[in-house]
Amino acid sequence: MTGILFLALAVLVAVAGWEVRRRLRHQTRSGVTDEVVHRIETLGRVDEEDLEPVDLEQVRAEEDEFWAQTWDEPEEDW
Numbered sequence: 618m619t620g621i622l623f624l625a626l627a628v629l630v631a632v633a634g635w636e637v638r639r640r641l642r643h644q645t646r647s648g649v650t651d652e653v654v655h656r657i658e659t660l661g662r663v664d665e666e667d668l669e670p671v672d673l674e675q676v677r678a679e680e681d682e683f684w685a686q687t688w689d690e691p692e693e694d695w
Contacts, residue, residue: 657663 653663
């Protein structure tokens, strides 16, 4: 029984690691840099030309990918 639990935990950790690696590979560089954050902290605002425009197609694609994932319901042992 302990071996099965250990195996299930190892598979869960492997899948989680693979998912994190996949997300990091597809992640693009954000337009918010340390300099922009510092400017917001000191001035309380940031000018529009300091930020890159949002790529709406990329946002839609990532949102579609998120909602396409399946979420398994937890098993109940009643």
